Amino acid sequence: MSKLPHIGTSIFTVMSQMANEHQAINLSQGFPNFPVDERLTAITAKLAYENVHQYTPMAGHSGLLDKITRLTLASYNRNLNPVTDMVVTAGATEAIFATIQALVNKNEEVIILDPSYDCYEAPILLSNALPVRVALNDDYTPNWEAIATRMNAKTRMLIINNPHNPTGKIWSEADFIQLEKLLDLYPDVILLSDEVYEYITYEQPHISVNTRIKLRDKSVIISSFGKSLHITGWKIGYAIAPEYLMREIKKVHQFLVFSVNSLSQVAISEYLDIVDFNEIATMYRQKRDYFRELMAKTPFELLPCEGSYFQVASYASFSKQNDIDFSKELITRYGVATIPISTFYADGKDLKLVRFCFAKDNNTLEQATLRLQKVAF
Template sequence: MSKLPHIGTSIFTIMSQMANEYNAINLSQGFPNFPVDKRLTDIVAKLATQNVHQYTPMSGYPPLLDKIVNLTQQSYQRTVSPKEEILITAGATEGIFATIQALVNANEEVIILDPSYDCYEAPILLINAKPIRVSLNDDFTPNWESIKKATNEKTKLIIINNPHNPTGKTWTEDDFIQLEKLTVAFPNLVILSDEVYEYITFEQPHVSIHHRPKLWNKSISISSFGKSFHITGWKIGYVIAPEHLMKEIKKVHQFLVFSVNSISQVAISEYLDSVEVNSLGNFYQQKRDFFRTLLKDTKLELLPCEGTYFQVASYANISQEKDLDFTKRLVTEFGVATIPISTFYANGKDAKCIRFCFAKDDTTLSQAAERLMKL
């Protein structure tokens, strides 16, 4: 008997398979198609012949932990302990899974804000806890009245995602003030802050859980080198949490993977000496602006994009089809693969919106726009 009977093939797999079948331009799955920084590939080539191929310590390669301490201090003016408060994980997904498995018990509740990324729910169900899905407002900002109504003494965890996938929305100072008030009302509430796109924000600087000292003792942050350095296939991220929570997360982590790929940890540790992570926003903002300019004469209505490398668009002016049907027709008739936003909602809410990934080279984006002009 299946533990996850309702979970089938993910929409990302379905759309990528359709893109291959119909030779469509794939703007569905969130991975870049341009080269990795040569400085990083040169480091990997050098390391391949060195003695870096055995297990690292369970919590991570010590020099990399120290670099994360420096990065967190530079980015957020927060000091964390490399030994007690940082864990290198096999991608952000493993960090999220290990955190939920470690901290949530059967019959407790976890608030998920919809539309939401699909990796949050499964680990909750696997421990017989209850996911509570709360919809964001129509403009994808948090609906604090709904969140407060959904929170009770059984609520162990609230998962926040900022910058937000799939919508590119970012949290404001006021959102964090409301979150702080919620934790005062419910002192046992723990926050899981998915910030894998933290270095990809545009006009407004990223407001992070790391900026909120009142929340540090009850917050776990999730970061991704894969997203930050466009090396998604490396599957390497990290978790920052206070020691009393991190102890429990490490217990789960050691039996999931024990330690993460050694050469990738050493390579990133060296790379952090030469890369400027805070320039990533400018790089992706140029991509966003280029893509939005290409699409401005289409019939699509582009929604605001404040962060991530995703652009949401409404097709309500074009069709009243269900978004899944529209995206499939977009592949078969126009040769462009996207993701329907309804698949990120537990209730399947269909606002006639689709998600594009613009982390692609200019040629790919131009060719896609050319096809979308025919809509």
């Protein structure tokens, strides 16, 4: 008997497979296709000949933990203890899985704000707990009235994602004030803050839970070097939490992977001495602006993109197809793969929206938008 009977192959895998079958340009799955920084590859090549190929300590390579401590202080003015307050994980997905498995118990409830990334629900179900899906407003701001209505004595955790995947929305100061007021009413609720796109933001500044004194002592904050440094295949992330929560997370982490790829940890540790996250944000802002300029020649209507490397677009003005069929036809007829937004909702809410990934080289973006200019349904 399946423990996850209603969970099948993810929409990201489905669309990427279809893209391969039809030789479509893949703007669906969220991975860059441009080269990694040559300084990072040089560091990695050098380290390949050094003694960095055995297990690191379970919680992470000490040098990388120290660098994360410095990065968090520089970015958010938060002082951390690298021994007690963090763990390096096999990507953000493992950090999320370990956190939920460690901290959520049978019959407890976890609130997920839809549209939501698909890795949240499975570890909740595997904990024999109940995922409670609450829709964001149609502009992707939090619906505080709806969230408050679903909070109760069984609520163990609230998951937020900022900057938001799939929409690129960034939470405001007012949102965090509302969140703090709500959690004051439920002091035992743990906040899981998925911030993997924290360094890919544009006009709106990213507000991290690391900066919220009222929240951080009850929060687990998830980050991703894979996203921040466009090395998604390295699968290196980390979690930050107060010691009483981190102690439990590490117990699960050690039996999932024990420790994370040693060469990658040491390479990132050295790279953090020279990389400028502001330059990365500038690079992605230029890609966003260029993609939006190219998309202006297509029939799609673009929604705001405040962070992440995703652009949501509406096709409601020229097609009434549901977004899954529309996305499949976009691959088969026009040769461009995207992700339908309804798949991020528990109820399949269809607003005639699709998500494009613009973390691609300029030639890929140009060729894709030339095809999209021909779209006519």
